[in-house]
Amino acid sequence: MDWFRILHQMFFGGLAAMGFGVLFNMYRxxxxxxxxxGGLALGVRTIGLQLGWSLEAASFAAALSVGSVxxxxxxxxxxSRNILDVAGCIPMVPGLFATKAILGFFALTAPVPKNADETxxxxxxxxxxxxxxxxxxxxxxxxxxxxxxxxxxxx
Amino acid sequence: MGNRQAxxxxxxxxxxxxxxxxxxxxxxxxxxxxxxxxxxxxRAATGLGAERVDLRVGxxxxxxxxxxxxxxxxxxxxxxxxxxxxxxxxxxxxxxRRLENESLTLKAxxxxxxxxxxxxxxHPGWVVDLAVGLACASFGRLLEVDWVAFLPVFxxxxxxxxxxxxxxxxxxxxxxxxxxxxxxxxxxxxxxxxLAGSExxxxxxxxxxxxxxxxVPLLNAQYDVLGGYPTLGNARAVWVATxxxxxxxxxxxxxxxxxxxx
Numbered sequence: 001m002d003w004f005r006i007l008h009q010m011f012f013g014g015l016a017a018m019g020f021g022v023l024f025n026m027y028r029x030x031x032x033x034x035x036x037x038g039g040l041a042l043g044v045r046t047i048g049l050q051l052g053w054s055l056e057a058a059s060f061a062a063a064l065s066v067g068s069v070x071x072x073x074x075x076x077x078x079x080s081r082n083i084l085d086v087a088g089c090i091p092m093v094p095g096l097f098a099t100k101a102i103l104g105f106f107a108l109t110a111p112v113p114k115n116a117d118e119t120x121x122x123x124x125x126x127x128x129x130x131x132x133x134x135x136x137x138x139x140x141x142x143x144x145x146x147x148x149x150x151x152x153x154x155x
Numbered sequence: 156m157g158n159r160q161a162x163x164x165x166x167x168x169x170x171x172x173x174x175x176x177x178x179x180x181x182x183x184x185x186x187x188x189x190x191x192x193x194x195x196x197x198r199a200a201t202g203l204g205a206e207r208v209d210l211r212v213g214x215x216x217x218x219x220x221x222x223x224x225x226x227x228x229x230x231x232x233x234x235x236x237x238x239x240x241x242x243x244x245x246x247x248x249x250x251x252r253r254l255e256n257e258s259l260t261l262k263a264x265x266x267x268x269x270x271x272x273x274x275x276x277x278h279p280g281w282v283v284d285l286a287v288g289l290a291c292a293s294f295g296r297l298l299e300v301d302w303v304a305f306l307p308v309f310x311x312x313x314x315x316x317x318x319x320x321x322x323x324x325x326x327x328x329x330x331x332x333x334x335x336x337x338x339x340x341x342x343x344x345x346x347x348x349x350l351a352g353s354e355x356x357x358x359x360x361x362x363x364x365x366x367x368x369x370x371v372p373l374l375n376a377q378y379d380v381l382g383g384y385p386t387l388g389n390a391r392a393v394w395v396a397t398x399x400x401x402x403x404x405x406x407x408x409x410x411x412x413x414x415x416x417x
Contacts, residue, residue: 012293019290020370023316024186024239025277042297083186083241086374095368096298099361102403103410138377146381 013042016091037088056132063140071144101126172230175200185244189384202254214390243275288313295362304359307347311363315340330401337364337405
């Protein structure tokens with residue numbers, strides 16, 4: 001386990017989440033929670049990747065962790081769950097893959113595309129990776145709140 | 156007499172419906188998912204005196220039916236640009252809780268809601284620019300952009316956010332803004348990273364435009380589908396996909412200008 005790498009990813013994941021927290025107009029005293037959520041997400045995802053999991057599985061585990069912790073602590077923190085867990089998971093949104101997939105599709109429409117087969121396979125791979133990772137993050141975040149709603153109805 | 160009472164009930168239902176939808180409109184525009192909007196509009200309408208509430212949450216409009224006794228009305232209203240504003244969203248939810256607990260009158264609730272919209276503070280623009288720059292530079296580190304490209308990504312993304320803020324303030328179309336900002340940020344980040352001797356210029360160019368990736372609508376789209384609002388979820392997903400295409404066009408133009416990539 002590369003602990004330096006895990007700490008590095010947690011630090012910059014937290015920083016990215018805090019930056020987006022400012023963009024989302026969060027209160028200054030909530031930004032720290034935002035950073036912790038981002039750090040937790042990147043920590044769990046990096047550990048998962050180092051254990052040999054796929055990006056999608058690691059992202060799902062990370063989002064589930066953030067969603068669960070935020071759902072449990074939201075009353076104490078006083079931040080809306082919706083925004084805090086989204087801000088925490090923002091650093092995991094695969095924007096690089098999404099952009100590269102679309103750029104790859106653009107390249108295929110050139111009059112004489114270079115390495116068309118390879119470009120197509122790579123672009124489709126990136127596209128699928130984006131779709132599955134986003135699906136994993138969204139589902140991981142939604143499960144704790146949906147379970148909480150079921151429990152609240154039973155009470 | 157009976158007729159007058161009926162007119163008063165209808166007027167009062169009208170006010171309840173419109174004020175409850177005002178709560179919904181603001182929550183939508185603050186980045187809330189459909190479930191949250193439905194819950195808080197229902198609570199607001201009930202707190203204002205409605206006995207039955209049914210809400211339809213659309214991408215660009217809300218429709219509500221409220222009823223008291225045998226009377227009921229249905230009203231609809233437009234929703235503006237769906238942004239993200241956590242402080243205002245939280246304050247509006249707090250007002251719904253106050254409405255339930257303190258039995259505020261309709262007039263007092265409306266005045267308080269207007270006050271919240273006018274007075275809820277925002278971070279200064281330059282603070283947001285710097286924070287977004289730092290977030291994108293951090294994204295860059297997560298994507299293994301080398302250290303020499305850290306400052307170029309920071310500067311280009313902060314400038315990109317500043318330009319985005321100015322253009323949106325002037326009501327320029329949000330998709331056009333995405334392309335302009337993506338071109339500017341990716342070009343500047345790529346140029347500065349190259350001059351600094353970076354070996355990850357292509358990743359630096361993409362990192363600088365990640366401020367444009369609409370994360371909240373993207374995750375809300377899934378919340379909405381999973382929460383039983385597939386129409387709204389799909390509308391959000393289409394909007395996100397369109398933004399990503401316009402973003403990619405900007406990066407593509409930036410790559411052509413710098414002679415990078417395809």
